[in-house]
Amino acid sequence: MTLAQLQSFVLVARLGSVKAAAAELEVTEPAVSVAVGALRRELGDELFVRAGRGIALTPGGRRLAALGAEILGLAEQARRSVAAAGGQARIEIAATGVVAEHLGPLLDAFTTREAAVELAVEPAPGAAFADLLDQRRADITFGPRPALDRLATIATVPFLRCRRVIVASPAHPLARRRSIPPAALERERWLVGPPPIDPTTGAGLWFARTGVAPRDVGAYSSHAAALAAAGAGEGIALTLSHSVHDELRRRSLVALDVRGTPLVELWHASTLGLDRAPPAALALQRFATTAEAMQAMSAGRVGTASARARPAVHVTLWRSVGGRPSEGP
Structure with missing residues (x-):
């Protein structure tokens, strides 16, 4: 049993297919199949069988997937x-x-x-x-x-524990509105950092909590670049309130009065x-x-x-x- 064989099998178990494991490892599918086949012969267990479009681990395969990940981590x-x-x-x-x-x-x-x-x-x-x-x-x-x-x-x-606010240029049409419903922001251009949007934090978390599905999203190389674009009037952005303290004080950016904000994130x-x-x-x-x-x-x-x-x-x-x-x- 080698680390390379274990790595191949653990990826098949985690990703659900030989094809996905091969793509992750940047090798051919036959190379992954050979590695898994060697483990099957050595351990005397099929490890997994085909089930519909995916795979189903055998009891031995489930044990090896857990232990293999631990072994690779220790290595x-x-x-x-x-x-x-x-x-x-x-x-x-x-x-x-x-x-x-x-x-x-x-x-x-x-x-x-x-x-x-x-x-x-x-x-x-x-x-x-x-x-x-x-x-x-x-x-x-x-x-x-x-x-x-x-x-x-x-x-x-x-x-x-941080507070997130939605900011825009002072010239933005929403800058002087009060108690803006989140749904009204679906039509706005959202400026975010590198994609994909992560539903566990930042703008992705706000979208998930409010059910807002923005129609126009501009992705930038960094969140700092997205904020600079917001200040230039190119759209709106969700950011940590303390990170734009100076901009809010100088009014190069304004915090929009959106219901449910500031968003508290831990x-x-x-x-x-x-x-x-x-x-x-x-x-x-x-x-x-x-x-x-x-x-x-x-x-x-x-x-x-x-x-x-x-x-x-x-x-x-x-x-x-x-x-x-x-x-x-």
Whole structure:
């Protein structure tokens, strides 16, 4: 049994087909079939059978899928532990796109205290957080809380309660209206950060909560760029109220009086359970709940990059995805 064979099978089990696993691994379907066939022969179990357009795991296949993911995760952790033995500890961070753009001040404050730590930040949808942690492709996640049914193996703490407002140029037709119903915004041009829209945070969360289905969405390379476009009169954007404090004060942007706003959103820092998470990730999780971290986040602005953190660009056993204790701002 090899790690490559396990990886192939675990992906087939997770994605539901040999074709999808091959696409994820960027190999041919026969290559995945050969790897799975070798496991079937060695273990004496079919592992899965075809069921309609998908697959159904055998009892043995279900056990191997769970254990295989754990083995692959431990192998990745071992690789990174050995690599860090002679130098800095490395923390793999996954965060939703909008959260990643606000993490810079917090991460800089953390590395000021923990100089021997290297940080790698990778954007990921909130719905993928639990899998990223379980498979050890991420040591810690920042953003929405992982799915409730996965919290038995995940330790999560709230670190920021933020308020989101909908902003536009002062010349926008809605700028002087009061008590705007959310449905009225379906006809407006929405300006958002990189697609796809994540229903677990930001504009995607607001759309999901209100049932608003915007007809016109402009996607930008970053949330900071979307805000700049809103100030130029190109549409409306949902953003953290503290990130546009200066713009609201100068009235280069105005907050629209939309019913149900400000939208309150709670961000969490999540790791594996205390006995499974790397110590450096636990230290970062603890730091995120401190007054120092909250002050750094409150003073930061959207799009502020960390001087010590960088995008995760590395080769691992897995392909990369691709990416509050009190009232905060």
